Every structure is written in structure tokens, then in C-alpha cells.
Amino acid sequence: MRNKVNEIKISYCEKIPRKLRYKVNCSQDIAKFLYDHWDKKTIGLKETFKVVLLNNSNRVKGICEISSGGITGTIVDLRILFAVVLKSLTVGIILAHNHPSGNLKPSNSDKLLTDKIIQGAKVLDVNVLDHIILGPDGDYFSFADKGFL
Template identity: 65%
Template sequence: METKVNEIAISYSGSIKTKLLPKVSSSRDAANLLYKHWDKQNIELYESFKMLLLNNSNKVKGIYTLSKGGITGTLVDVRIVFAVVLKSVTTSIILAHNHPSGTLKPSQPDKMLTEKIKKAGKLFDIKILDHIILSPDGEYFSFADDGIL
């Protein structure tokens, strides 16, 4: 009897020329780009977690939504983070989530998740450049600027 298995295909499709991709040079650049692409109708209703996928020149290849959660939190599976990062041949990422309450102070779970992703990134030589927390009015907190990354 023949044993059958599924074939796994991995692909990444990017239609924007590299020279046209936006470059991130600061936390403000990242926060502005993220806020521009956030769902404004729901930013104060529930938490979402996204990441900017960057190339070696800190140009943004894309934004990926990892999860949408509840009023006070959202779950992030680190395996999915790195499945997306590796599939897109990304060299660095910027993590981001919103706080519907407008509070910009990172919670202990926010800090623990960031550290977990940072440790996993080291295994793959993936740099975690920042973790941005957005408020509904466009203000932000940067882990990197605050020295806790």
C-alpha cells in the first residue's frame, strides 16, 4: 500500500518594487505607518496585534495581522510569528498592538511576550527592532525608545 502525504508549498508574493517601499528610520515612522493602516473603526473597541516585516534596509515589505482579541487583550502564537517571518524571508520585524483604553504603559504580559519573541528571533538571526503600542488617538509607546527591548 502506498503512503500518501500532502505537499507543502511556501511562497511570498510582493508586487511593489523595493525602491518604492516605505523605509522605517524611527519609532515615529513605524507608529505613523501602523496607525495609517490600522482599522480606525475598531482601534478603541478591541486589541489587535500586528507586525511590520522589514528587509535588510529597513524597508517595509508588508504588515501582517497576527491576532484580533478582546477589550483587554489578544493572543499571539510565537510559532505563527516566525512562520510568517520565515515565509516572507524577512530580516527584522517591528511588533505592534493597540490599547483600546488609550493607556500607553506596557503590561507585564506585553513585556514577557516581547522578550519571548526576541529570544526566538535570536535563533533565526531575526532582529526585533521595536514593539509599538498604539492608542486610539494615534499616540504611541516604543519599547526601543524606552530602553526595554
């Protein structure tokens, strides 16, 4: 008798043509793009962590919510983050989360998480281009602009 095993399939379906995808040129572009796609009902209420998936031309393939938490934090499971990155054959990512308080200064946890993701991404040949912290009013902090990356 043969042992049974589950079948695992990996797929990613692109529905928007590459030339019609949003192109990221700077932190201001991506912060505005993220703010436009963030749930305005919760941006000032609870912390959410997302990843922007980019192709080789810095065009957005998609945005994926990785975790949603409480007023002062959320837990990011790196296995889920990198599963999404690998499944979508992404070459560059921009990390993003909001600070409901409006205080855009990155916490030590924010910095440690960013460093941990950068180290994992290096192993997978994925570029971490930025980490954006959004405020409830659309203001933002860019790790890249401030030299944190």
C-alpha cells in the same frame, strides 16, 4: 502500496518594487505608518497584534495581523508569527499592538511576550527592532525608545 503524504509549498510574492517601499527611520515614522494602516473602527474597541516585516534596508515588506482579541487583550501564537516571518524571508520585524483604553504603559504580559519573541527571533537571526503600542488617537509607546529592548 505507497503511503500518501500532503505536499507543502511555501511562497511569497513581492508586488511592490523595493525602492518604492516605505523606509523606517525611527519610532515616530513606524507609529504613524501603523496608525495610518490600522482599522480606525476597531482601534479603540479591541486589541489587535500585528507584525511589520522589514527587509535588510528597513523597508516595509508588509504588515500581517497575527491576532485579534477582546477589550483588554489578545493571544499571540508565536508559531504563527514566526511562520509569517520565515515565509516572507524577513530579516527584521517591528511588533505592534493597540491599547483600546488609551493607556500606553506596557503591561507585564506585553513585556514578557516581547522578551519571548526576541529570544525566538535570535535563534532565527531575525532582528526585533521595536514594539509599538498604539493608542486610539495615534499616540504611541516605543519599547526601543524607552530602553525596553
